[in-house]
Amino acid sequence: MNQQNSLGQMDLSPLIYDVDSWVMEWDNLTEVFNSHFIDDIVLENSTISNINTVHPIIQNTTKELGKSKLNLTKTDRDWVEVVKPWQGGSATPILYFSDYNYTDKPKTMKKNEFGTAHAIEYGKGRVVQIVI
16 A cells, blocks of 8 residues: 655655565664564563673673673563564664563564564664664
8 A cells, every 4th residue: 555745656665665564654664774574463471681692782781780681571461563674684683572471473473583672773873773
């Protein structure tokens, strides 16, 4: 489904950018975040951890906190967006969904597979994308 922009031209970005679904929700963000939008899912009692221990953001954070591992636990049921970085892109997962007690889409959601925070180089800048 294409929409017209304010100049009356068709939005052709779904034909240009690599998107799998929910085009109107992510649209051009797939290019900015170097990631595919996979799905919206529900997680309950989820834990977010750092598997990637070599990224400078994680190294500096764990050093500052005096810890070797980061664990964040959400004890409620919440919607999250599952994204997957482009292969060969500049997005690097730095935190992952490492555990959960419930998901409404068990075929989509896999522990330690999808990042919940990504470090991204974009143009001459850097961005941290958090999807929780």
